[in-house]
Amino acid sequence: MKRLIEHHGKEDWRSKSYDKFQENILDESSPFPCYFAVEAEKKGLARYIFIDSPYDNHELDRLRNGLYQYIGNYRSIGKRTTLVTFFKPSSHNLQAEDYKNQFWHVLQYLADHDPVSWPSDIPQNPEDPKWEFCFAGEPIFVVARAPFYSARKSRYTPYALEITMQPRGTLDDITGDTKKGQQVRRVIRERLKQYDLIPPHPDIGDYGTEQTREWMQYVLPDTNEESVVRCPFTRKKGD
Template structure:
């Protein structure tokens, strides 16, 4: 059935890594994690320093657990954990069973942004470097892996529409600092049925979660979070028609118990006529279409 139906509730798999060992080791891990989100020298150029990669920005479960309980990073991580494991007594089972499986199997990585402004050059550089590092690493993490881009909390209560603008600013910013050519077989027109966002020469899938989503609880989180997966994850999960059907049905049967709005009509199989993944990356809280504000992410 529909590729993106499986990700309406999040992205497939979220992995996590390594258990916490000793208290002294945790303090060292925290120091490394802290350096990843301390302010860096400001620059108005996305291109500056985009070739540098730093494995320390891809945090594991152990590193997230090591943050102080009062830190926003630990609180945001705990919220994700609570969602995936349905830790609240009143919570329904999270519909994307693959996301929960990925968490339990320690397959995902986290990146905590410097600020709540998605378009800040230092945030775009951080995300660009994280994607470059994550893509080759993802194959060793497992088929339910995801990269979570976690924003700090905001002082203002943003609307769903405001977060939509922030989301597309991230993708547009990534295009400005991509050193690899866009794959020739994938159109650049975001309204094309075969369009996928590409970075570092490869296609990716995105799913945004925000504090503003209320009816579509499967897209709600305490912080603005963008979950990212390399396309090979879907190719693996849906490698036969039967596996595709089973995966989609397993998720869809849980959604009515979780969301108070119907499944978005924008969710469609990749390449279906009249559809585009640009409508699927960021779902609204109702069933209106959340179109990309740009026809071409490279257009000035």
């Protein structure tokens, strides 16, 4: 495997996770909705880190350090670069809530152990439409994929939790208030309709608009009748 943030030997679960990810993203017979992810994989702009446990502090410190390194260097990698974190599959039979809890625990740990203060121009209250997850002073677009998804195929991964992080700086030329950005969103949402077995979730929206909450889109429910009603994330400790 290549382009890894950190690598301690080619373990079987790592190989399987990455191979399935690449197969999914590059499948031309069923094009993945987010063509930025496809572009990043094709052009070698993606970076990867493998974590043994979403609850082990040593492992989460590895993730923190890898993410900090990535944020410091991402602009030199390429415009549409992205960081994908793969977690080791559990030996237990996990349910949807287990994966959701894993995700929010990881995000909270990263925020609480961020070596840089929360950006002054980003609200710390998740209920503010301008809020988004930040680390190392950088706003980040976050997407979770997990094995519990069925109808929402674009969020499905067969083995374990997977978190993709894309710094906002990689998307600053296609914001929702630009013609190019609006076109990009139309294309991606149309591809989502073709890819998933259900329509796009009603909580999906454009960052910053009054009715949109960024955190509601991180770990989407597998049905459109559900919504995340309370944000599990709390403000960074010490800020």
